[in-house]
Amino acid sequence: xxxxxxxxxxxxxxxxxxxxxxxxxxxxxxxxxxxxxxxxxxxxxxxxxxxxxxxxxxxxxxxxxxxxxxxxxxxxxxxxxxxxxxxxxxxxxxxxxxxxxxxxxxxxxxxxxx
Amino acid sequence: xxxxxxxxxxxxxxxxxxxxxxxxxxxxxxxxxxxxxxxxxxxxxxxxxxxxxxxxxxxxxxxxxxxxxxxxxxxxxxxxxxxxxxxxxxxxxxxxxxxxxxxxxxxxxxxxx
Numbered sequence: 001x002x003x004x005x006x007x008x009x010x011x012x013x014x015x016x017x018x019x020x021x022x023x024x025x026x027x028x029x030x031x032x033x034x035x036x037x038x039x040x041x042x043x044x045x046x047x048x049x050x051x052x053x054x055x056x057x058x059x060x061x062x063x064x065x066x067x068x069x070x071x072x073x074x075x076x077x078x079x080x081x082x083x084x085x086x087x088x089x090x091x092x093x094x095x096x097x098x099x100x101x102x103x104x105x106x107x108x109x110x111x112x113x114x
Numbered sequence: 115x116x117x118x119x120x121x122x123x124x125x126x127x128x129x130x131x132x133x134x135x136x137x138x139x140x141x142x143x144x145x146x147x148x149x150x151x152x153x154x155x156x157x158x159x160x161x162x163x164x165x166x167x168x169x170x171x172x173x174x175x176x177x178x179x180x181x182x183x184x185x186x187x188x189x190x191x192x193x194x195x196x197x198x199x200x201x202x203x204x205x206x207x208x209x210x211x212x213x214x215x216x217x218x219x220x221x222x223x224x225x226x227x
Contacts, residue, residue, distance in 0.1 A: 004157070042204055042217035043158070090157055100215055101148045101165075101208040105157030 006091050006106035014114050015081060021109045023074040023091030029104070031097045032074040034066060035090040037108070043090055049074060050097045081113045116141040118207050120218035128226045133192040135221045137205035140186060147188040148206040149179055152220075158204065164188060175199070200225045 004025045013019050023032065031050050035043035048056035049068040057066075063085075065077040074091055088110050092103040121136040139145060149161040162173025169181040179190045188205060205218040 006157075040220070042220055045215065092157075101146050101206060102160060102163060103150075103158070103215075105159065107155075107157045110155075 004091055004093055004104050004106035006089075006109050008109055009107065010110050010112075012112045012114065013078065013081065015083075017081075018077070018079045020078065021076040021089055021091075021111075023076075023106055024072055025093045025104070026072055027093065027104065028071075029093035029095055030071060031094045031100065032068065033092040033094075033103065034074070034076050035092060035105075037088040037090055047076075048097070055097065078111070081111075083113050086111055086113045116143075116145065116207050116209050116214070116216050118205050118216050118218035120203075120205050120221050122221050123219065124222045124224065126224040126226060127195045129197055130194050133190070133195045133199065133223065135190040135203050135205075135223065137188045137190065137218060138186055139188060139205070139207045141207055141209055143209040146208045147179075147181060148208070149173065149177070149188075149190050150204045150206060152202045152204065154201070161190070161203075195223075195225045197225050197227065199223060 007022045033048050034046040036046055037043045045058050046060045047066045052068045063080045067075040088108040090108045091106045094100055094103050117140045119138045127133055147164040150158040151161050152158045161177050162171045164171045164181045172178045177192050179188055181188050203221045208215050
């Protein structure tokens with residue numbers, strides 16, 4: 001199994017809503033990542049988890065809250081988002097942080113904030 | 115500091131003709147270099163990687179890239195384009211010391227029938 005699965009594929013939410021994005025991998029990878037990608041731009045790193053501990057937070061606003069319940073799961077909790085947060089949110093994993101260039105990406109969750 | 119420059123934002127080729135997507139990098143350390151492909155509304159997929167072994171690297175789907183230290187380049191090539199190659203391609207560099215990943219701005223490959 002070489003897949004990273006993200007749900008939901010599409011999400012529309014209002015600025016006052018609370019929602020969550022979910023990511024799952026069963027490759028035994030110990031590093032997991034959240035990226036944000038705007039249209040026609042490269043992905044931008046948001047968070048890195050290494051062995052289920054947050055190791056990098058790229059100065060992301062607190063309205064985005066990551067969680068790593070176990071080595072296979074990664075969540076991104078969303079609250080009080082702004083329309084400019086509309087983007088494709090990509091989850092990725094790698095064997096560990098030493099293999100950070102060899103990422104396995106999910107297909108993404110496309111978020112629209114109204 | 116490290117950086118990546120993809121020299122063309124858009125490349126258009128005819129099906130069956132060669133593909134060349136250009137990437138230049140700068141890095142303070144010995145770099146590892148990668149090419150990723152992203153088809154519309156999909157995640158990214160690793161095409162190939164250079165990690166200081168052979169300078170000519172073969173990847174999936176017939177793509178290859180050559181690491182040229184003297185030119186600080188890592189261009190992606192394919193002898194014959196297929197319609198299915200139409201996608202966005204990202205060149206990525208990581209410093210093995212810092213393990214920070216830097217993406218290029220991307221090259222959109224269009225394949226004409």
